[in-house]
Amino acid sequence: MSTTTALRDRTALVTGATSGIGKAIALNLAGQGAHVVLHGRDQARGEALVKEIEAEGGTARFVAADLTDAEDTLRLADEAGAVDILVSNAGLYEFTPTAATDAASFDRHIAINTRAPFLLVGALAPGMAERGHGSIVIVGSSAARLPAPVGAAYGASKAGVEILTRYWATEFGASGVRVNTVSPGPVVTEGAKAMLGEHIGVMDSTNARGRAGAPAEIAEVVSFLAGPASSYVNGAVLFADGGERSTLPG
Template identity: 85%
Template sequence: MSASSTVRGRTALVTGATSGIGKAIARNLAAQGAHVVLHGRDQARGEALVKEIESEGGSARFIAADLTDADDTLRLAAEAGAVDILVNSAGLYEFAPTAASDAASFDRHIAVNTRAPFLLVGALVPGMVERGQGSIVIVGSSAARTPAPIGAAYGASKAGAEILTRYWATEFGPSGVRVNTVSPGLVHTEGTKAMFGEHTAMLDKTNARGRAGEPSEIADIVSFLVSEASSYVNGAVLFADGGELSTLPS
């Protein structure tokens, strides 16, 4: 059974859909026939993506929301309505040493990377349970399992999302709702380019494949996880890092 045959006609909410991995996921699901509710912060970028998807024969609408605000996150869930697929792709990362990270920075990481998925699941999954089916995917990060000298707040927030995956799989699995995480290593996105700058070439030396990932490759994994092709996969954290090396290149 192909992924498209089980995604077609379903409604998917994808957070962080206007750039990077989230955008690739949204386009992938729309191309397979899902109606995609796009989330982002920038109205213009969101509307541009809706037009792009529609020009390719897909169906989409956009909702702007600030995931650092709990009430706005719940508004997003209410406006999204009944969804069959929830992909928590929005992510915030401010890599800095612990001593240089203040309480506000820590709170932003937790709000976007951990609390927002928690609130969206709490608001949207009861409907999935009532319908007897649904799929949730969290876009995690290798930072949750691979410590580094900087970025502790980011790593902690992503580790929190991973453990939520296991709790939710246990809580909702008997009702027909599956919950999984895909945990990418370094991926070529606007964010990583901005972070590494002139050192972007280093990204291709951090794993056994000899290259960083592409957003479309992560989108393909998400497509698998939300489809019936993965019907027996629940509570999993799927590493998608090309075979991450134990030490980074100098």
Template identity: 65%
Template sequence: MPALTGKIALVTGATAGIGRAVALRLAEHGAEVVVHGRDARRGAELVSAIADRGGRARFVAADLANAEDVERLAADASEVDILVNNAGVYEFTSTPDTSADSFDRHLAVNTRAPFQLVAALAPGMAKRGHGAIVNVSSTAAGSVAPVGAAYGASKAALETLTRYWATEFGGAGIRVNGIASGPVRTPGTQPLLAAHPDAMNQVNARGRIGEPEEIADVVLFLVQERSSYVNGAVVSVHGGERSLLPG
């Protein structure tokens, strides 16, 4: 019997990239997946793809920048056993070029929405005595750059919340972990890949960009019982960061 049979999982930002790979992977291992996104067409396509592979899924649309929409998503998802906070926005702009609206949107989608979902769904997990939450972060939370401060700050906050939640809910049978992902081949990174193919393939010791399925496999591990002693960890999945030596 697949390891996640009987489990219900909510995956945010599931209609493309890492989220899509995560939804497919969890469904393959028996979970019923609540697929979140904003595009109903892509949501229906993913639900169909999961069904074609023998899995079960349903789509729920929500704008995570809207607090009321996040509350509705949580209510619609209802009693979930697994929460994967994957959805995110990013604009790699300098601080002077980042508007207040852009900064607020980064915090709303990347930080506040996960906070709301955990606040709404973790109590039910605690009541049932089990649950697994995975927050998809980024190496940008700890590796600074001349651009993208708003994005990095929103992800650093998410990693801090991960450790707080692991302490807050760990005694109730809920494990909360994060993944600090390096660059991954997704629709969002395609423009960068096209413009700088050599640079993107030399960002780490493996000499290549990551694939969504490689992140999904780590998510799968973190939500299964075989990772039962892993709690409050932020797992780096970036192929091995390169050290830039002087000279």
């Protein structure tokens, strides 16, 4: 965990913070001096991350919540309190064909990937606006713009939150609240390893960079958008995907 003071006296709520990209984001923000409110579903993992951050000299607390439940999502916002930074990272991905995606699965994607950010922004952004400053960063996905034979529900849920980013940037921007999205490509996380197993290496062939990303690399981009260095960036979707591969004719 790097240590700077760029976000000292700022409070950040990070959803899905106990593993993968979310954990890297939480560690990065804490390393810059922010007090981090960690969200997840697993109390033990949440408390372990609090201890890890504290051991590095940072401050954090954990709030468990089920983002498939609208009321529990609003409770999370209430318990988080007056935050200066919201990082909506929690996500669900089930890469199945449309015919194999039932209504319950579709609803879960929308609830976690689209509705939860909507409710959190609605609950927290007005307070940021009253205080005259705030940064909201949505962790999106390249699936929102690069269709595949599977995962339509996931792609739709991420495309939805991208357009919401632009609406929120317009709605709250004049009050000092910036809203942006980071759109990662393939990233090697625990979830990706569990899903792909011994085939995890295929992710390295999907972009111009020639390798999949690391959670810490996405965290750096999120921290840039959350902090003062990006003060004139609002309503942007920033691609952190290693670059799209070009194909030669013939």
